[in-house]
Amino acid sequence: MKKVITAVMALALFAGAAAGCGTGSGQEAKSAEAESSRTVSTDGSTSMEKVIGLLSEAYMEANSGVKVTYNPTGSSAGIQAVSEGRCDIGLASRDLKEDEAENLDGTVVAIDGIGMIVNPENPVEDLSIEQIGKIYTGEISNWADLGGNDAPIVCIGREAASGTRDGFEEVTGTKDACNYAQELTSTGDVIQTVSGNPNAIGYASVAALNDSVKALDIEGVAPTADTIQSGAYKIQRNFVLVTKKDTPLSEEAQAFFDFVTGGEADDLITEAGAVPIKR
Amino acid sequence: MDKMRRMGKRVETGMGALFFLCGVLTILFVALITVFLLASGIPAIQKIGLFDFLLGSVWASTAAEPSYGILPFLLTSVYGTFGAILAGTPIGLLCAVFLAKMAPEKAGTAVRGAVDLLAGIPSVVYGLVGMIVVVPFVRDAFGLPDGANLLSAIVVLAVMILPSVISVSETVLRAVPKEYEEASLALGATWTETVFGVVVPAAKSGIATAVILGVGRAVGEAMAVMMVSGNVANMPKLFGSVRFLTTAVASEMSYSSGLQRQVLFSIALVLFLFILAVNLILNLIVRRGERNE
Numbered sequence: 001m002k003k004v005i006t007a008v009m010a011l012a013l014f015a016g017a018a019a020g021c022g023t024g025s026g027q028e029a030k031s032a033e034a035e036s037s038r039t040v041s042t043d044g045s046t047s048m049e050k051v052i053g054l055l056s057e058a059y060m061e062a063n064s065g066v067k068v069t070y071n072p073t074g075s076s077a078g079i080q081a082v083s084e085g086r087c088d089i090g091l092a093s094r095d096l097k098e099d100e101a102e103n104l105d106g107t108v109v110a111i112d113g114i115g116m117i118v119n120p121e122n123p124v125e126d127l128s129i130e131q132i133g134k135i136y137t138g139e140i141s142n143w144a145d146l147g148g149n150d151a152p153i154v155c156i157g158r159e160a161a162s163g164t165r166d167g168f169e170e171v172t173g174t175k176d177a178c179n180y181a182q183e184l185t186s187t188g189d190v191i192q193t194v195s196g197n198p199n200a201i202g203y204a205s206v207a208a209l210n211d212s213v214k215a216l217d218i219e220g221v222a223p224t225a226d227t228i229q230s231g232a233y234k235i236q237r238n239f240v241l242v243t244k245k246d247t248p249l250s251e252e253a254q255a256f257f258d259f260v261t262g263g264e265a266d267d268l269i270t271e272a273g274a275v276p277i278k279r
Numbered sequence: 280m281d282k283m284r285r286m287g288k289r290v291e292t293g294m295g296a297l298f299f300l301c302g303v304l305t306i307l308f309v310a311l312i313t314v315f316l317l318a319s320g321i322p323a324i325q326k327i328g329l330f331d332f333l334l335g336s337v338w339a340s341t342a343a344e345p346s347y348g349i350l351p352f353l354l355t356s357v358y359g360t361f362g363a364i365l366a367g368t369p370i371g372l373l374c375a376v377f378l379a380k381m382a383p384e385k386a387g388t389a390v391r392g393a394v395d396l397l398a399g400i401p402s403v404v405y406g407l408v409g410m411i412v413v414v415p416f417v418r419d420a421f422g423l424p425d426g427a428n429l430l431s432a433i434v435v436l437a438v439m440i441l442p443s444v445i446s447v448s449e450t451v452l453r454a455v456p457k458e459y460e461e462a463s464l465a466l467g468a469t470w471t472e473t474v475f476g477v478v479v480p481a482a483k484s485g486i487a488t489a490v491i492l493g494v495g496r497a498v499g500e501a502m503a504v505m506m507v508s509g510n511v512a513n514m515p516k517l518f519g520s521v522r523f524l525t526t527a528v529a530s531e532m533s534y535s536s537g538l539q540r541q542v543l544f545s546i547a548l549v550l551f552l553f554i555l556a557v558n559l560i561l562n563l564i565v566r567r568g569e570r571n572e
Contacts, residue, residue, distance in 0.1 A: 074535075076535075151424070152424035153424075154424045154425040159510070159530045159531060160339075160340055160341040160531060175343070176339060176341075176342040176343065180511050180520070181424070181425045181427070181509060181511065181520050182425065182427050182509040182510060182511065182520055183509070183510045183511050183520075183522075183530070184510065185505065185510070185529075185530050189506075192410070193410075193427075196411070196414075196415060197415075197418070197425060197426075199424050199425070200425070
């Protein structure tokens with residue numbers, strides 16, 4: 001008998017809690033609707049955090065009363081969010097795939113160079129994209145083959161869903177073929193690991209690089225703002241704003257979109273470590 | 280007077296109801312989590328097939344033709360936990376013996392303080408120290424190109440389970456009746472013989488509890504092992520980069536979508552069942568221990 005009572009109580013409580021949740025979120029939705037005219041919501045790539053953070057800060061300062069929100073969920077999640085209408089602008093650190101481009105528009109807002117980094121002790125200075133591809137697929141496994149020391153190459157990469165990894169594998173033609181020694185979950189981890197292992201090679205956003213690692217030249221071109229913008233530095237990817245084709249943006253979202261893509265925000269993009277597109 | 284007594288009674292019933300409510304809440308949380316995990320974890324398993332899911336040895340969640348076999352994670356978690364227990368239990372048990380039966384008061388206080396401190400260190404700190412100290416050490420000591428591997432994870436996990444093994448073992452060792460020791464000593468056994476021939480065997484079910492608690496801790500650890508194990512979905516090798524069940528969920532969750540995300544929930548479900556089994560074994564041992572007394 002006691003057990004039955006307990007069970008009933010638990011059930012009743014559960015139902016109550018569920019009902020409570022329902023009404024709660026309903027109210028939230030209503031207030032969000034009322035506020036949405038003043039809010040621009042963005043959702044997507046974690047790699048774009050710095051860029052979008054600086055841009056929205058500057059925009060909110062210039063336009064008081066408008067709020068720009070950013071939800072760091074990852075490129076694919078951001079694209080999905082905008083296609084389901086859960087945000088105004090989706091953020092992707094890769095170009096749209098064919099099926100995604102059917103209903104969505106992608107507007108490139110900035111370019112991000114992906115730097116190939118090695119330990120400062122490593123004598124190797126320059127690699128070709130082909131060599132990098134061979135390193136990561138395991139065809140070249142010793143630094144001696146590349147003019148370096150006689151030591152095994154340790155390939156450091158990012159986790160499977162990372163935008164940086166996607167961009168890197170796309171450019172080097174190593175999609176799903178990489179033979180990683182470590183798959184780390186953040187840019188900082190990659191830099192830390194490469195700086196601690198004399199035989200390691202890794203990739204990370206050029207914006208994030210520091211003196212603890214050495215950025216390699218790619219086919220004779222060093223990763224700088226100029227070479228990335230002109231396309232001479234080959235390992236790079238686009239930062240893309242994703243919008244719906246059939247539904248127009250709200251007034252506020254359109255204003256923010258124009259601000260970001262119109263060229264006046266280029267200095268901010270540079271400040272955030274990315275490279276503005278050529279106009 | 281009568282009024283006051285009635286008031287008191289009302290407060291009493293009210294408080295009783297409050298405590299009952301808190302109890303029910305706990306059950307509710309467990310029930311919620313179970314229902315949620317089952318509901319979100321089972322669809323992907325149905326889609327992939329239980330056999331391919333549990334025994335598939337290739338994990339390529341974002342490939343053009345994705346493959347969702349979690350055998351590498353399962354085995355890594357089992358080997359990693361087993362290794363940590365193998366390395367951590369002797370140290371922990373001997374430390375508990377020292378604390379319970381042999382330590383002079385001052386040394387005991389110092390060691391106990393250190394153990395408590397060890398228990399309180401956040402796992403990300405274990406990971407950080409592992410990444411900066413253990414990984415390079417393993418690399419140099421074994422002449423490997425890279426030190427982020429199963430062995431490094433085992434070393435870190437072995438240290439992490441020490442506090443639970445030590446504190447539980449110490450408690451059960453202290454609970455062994457003094458008469459046992461006295462009888463053994465009276466028969467002419469030395470102190471060491473008494474401790475290891477009488478006290479430790481008498482406390483064996485409690486020590487098993489301590490070990491199982493350690494297993495629970497090791498299986499569930501994510502942050503620290505993520506930072507030292509290399510995190511590549513290989514079949515486990517002592518000197519190879521590996522990924523655990525916990526880190527498989529943690530490292531892809533933030534980016535995942537579609538079936539990939541559902542599979543991560545399925546992995547979480549497997550992990551949950553793992554822990555559930557560990558707890559059941561724990562209960563069984565404790566109950567049998569009680570019956571023996």
